[in-house]
Amino acid sequence: MKLSEIQIKNLYKFTRQHYVEHYDVQTELVDHLANDIEQIWEEHPKITFEQARDKSFKKFGVFGFMDVVEKKQRQMTKKYFKVIFKFAKEWFRLPKIILTFFLLFAFYKIQELQNGYYIYATIYGVVIVLELIVLINNKRKAKQQFKITQKKWMFKDVIHMNGIGNSAIVFFYMFDFFLPNNTKDFLAMGDFRRVFSAILLTILVIFGYVTLVIIPKKAEQLLEETYPEYKLVKNL
Known part of the structure; x- marks a missing residue:
């Protein structure tokens, strides 16, 4: 039956x-x-x-159903970070790799400045604050859209909310763990540590650009690729 x-x-x-x-x-x-x-x-x-x-x-x-929901959440979060890496890899190909090396060199030279630590901290802070602003704005938009469609999509929530929040947390701990927390120690870093810190900040800027600019622009396309029925349901 x-x-x-x-x-x-x-x-x-x-x-x-x-x-x-x-x-x-x-x-x-x-x-x-x-x-x-x-x-x-x-x-x-x-x-x-x-x-x-x-x-x-x-x-x-x-x-x-909680086990199923949690498993799906992990699956969609993993998919989100794969999308980040996919777009981030484009920065290591021509012509963007030229800009990548320029950023790397610039961040390395900044460390020689007396106020280099504060420049680093400011760049880091701006990226994190922007991600949090986008996160809050996306939550507001999600509520408005839900009132209209009465439907939520897990990957959409991961893209617009969970994913950005998770990446902000990751970068917070990376910065806090790997870099000195005062100007004196920052200037006293050896060449290896300086190169590493320049690479870290370059990655932060690239990933910030990918999560704040590229992925939001590609969000609808990514959702339609993930859910064949998304476009149909969205237009109902």
């Missing part, structure tokens, strides 16, 4: 009631539940839809 459209809608509602917010994850779970319910009906044709649904749900264990 096949599920009716009303029963499919009931499964979507059921996933939302069990704290699954994102439409793409809901759809995966609904497909799984629907197939399992049909199989349960083959074995027990007399039980009701609700009984079969609950029987299927129990197979997810004590935490219900």
Whole structure:
């Protein structure tokens, strides 16, 4: 026996009631539940839809759908960082590699200045602040879009919110761990440490540009590649 459209809608509602917010994850779970319910009906044709649904749900264990949601979150976050690396690699090809080496050389020479530490700290701070501003702005836009579509997409949230926030945290710890925290120690760094710090700040600037400029511009394309149904649902 096949599920009716009303029963499919009931499964979507059921996933939302069990704290699954994102439409793409809901759809995966609904497909799984629907197939399992049909199989349960083959074995027990007399039980009701609700009984079969609950029987299927129990197979997810004590935490219900949470394990599936967390697994999907890790998968989408991993995908996001792969996208970052994909666009970042373009900076190590002609003609952008010329600009990359220019940044590297400039950041190396800045370390010879008396106020070099403050220049480094300012650049780092600007990138992090911009990422946080974009994060707040994206959250505001996401709320507005949800009011219109009533749908959330996990990869979209990762691109616009989680991913930017995670990259900001990564760079915070990289900067705090690898670089001196005062002007005197900064000027006293050896050549190897200076090269390393210049590379670190160059990477920060490139990744900041990728997360703040390139990926937001490519967001719709990336979402349509990830979810074939995204464009159709978005325009409903």
